[in-house]
Amino acid sequence: MIPAKFDYVRPSSVGDAVSALVGGGEDAKVIAGGQSLLPLLRLRLAYPELLVDIGGLDELRGVTDGGDHLLIGARTTHYQLVHDPLITEHCGLLAQAAGTVADPAVRHRGTLGGSIAHADPAGDLPAVVLALDATMITAGPAGSREIPAGEFFVDYLTTALAPGEILTGIRVPKLSADWGYRYEKFHRTAQAWAIVGVAALVRRSDGHVAEARVGLTNMGSVPIRAAAVETAAAGAQASPEALREAAAGADEGTQPPADLHGAPDYRRHLARVLTGRALEAAAGV
DSSP states (O other), X not given: OOOOOOEXXXXXXXHHHHHHHHHHGGGEEEESXXXXXXXXXXXXXXXXXEEXXXXXXXXXXXXXXXXXXXXXXXXXXXXXXXXXHHHHXXXXXXXXXXXXXXXXXXXXXXXXXXHHXXXXXXXXXHHHHHHTTOEEEEEXXXXXXXXEHHHHEEETTEESOOTTOEEEEEEEEOOOTTEEEEEEXXXXXXXXXXXXXXXXXXXXXXXXXXXXXXXXXXXXXXXXXXXXXXXXXXXXXXXXXXXXXXHTTTTTTOOOOOBTTBOHHHHHHHHHHHHHHHHHHHHTO
C-alpha cells in the first residue's frame, strides 16, 4: 500500500531534530531505521504529517565505555549490538537478544532506539533493557533527562517520551563476570514476532542464586518484570528443580494478549516453561 501524504525533514543535529518535532506538533514522527514505522505507514495505521529523519545523526550511533556502564547511541543497529566487543564483554544478554531479531536485513537497518521508542510489547529488546535496569537518555525542548526503563514503557506503543523529545541513548550497567544470562524466545518463524520471550539474568554465589532478573516479552501491553520469579529465585539453590519451581510464578500479574498465534492461557504456559529454561541456562545448570 501507499502511505498517506506527509512532509519530510532531515535535520543535521539533535537540536534541529527537536525543533522540527516541536514545530510539527503531535502529528510529527521520528524515523531512523524505519523498520517499525514504515510498515505502519504503508498500512495506513499511522498518519504523521511530518517525518523527522534522524538517520544522518552519527553522534547517536555507537557504544561508549562509561566506566561502570555502557552508553549506547539510539541509532546503533541490531547488527552492531551483536558484534560490538564492548557489548559482548559487558552486556552479553543484549547482544544475544539482538541476534534473534527478525532477519539479517532488518538487523542491519533496525536500531536499538527505534525498537525501544516504538515500545511494541512483542519486540525483543524492550524486555531486555527492562531486565538490565537500563536508563533512557532523551533530548527535548527543556533539555536532556534520564528515564529508568521501569518508568519508560507506559502502555501499548506508548512511552514516557514527552512531545518534542527524542530518545538519544541508552545507558546500561555493566554486568560482572558472576552474572549469567539467557534470552529464550518462542516464535513461529525466524522473522516473526515473539509469541513469548524471556530475558533472564542470574548472579550465582556458593551454589545458590544471589539475584535474578527476568523480563517478559508479549505478556501484556508493556514489557514486564516477573517480580514473583525474581523473589522466588533469590536465595534458591542453583539447580534445575529449584529454578523451575521459581519459574512457576512467571505469569503472575500478566495480561497476555489473545490473537491468531496464541490464547492467553497458552502464553501463560509458555512464559512458565521458557522462564524455567532461561533461568537454568543463565545459572549454568
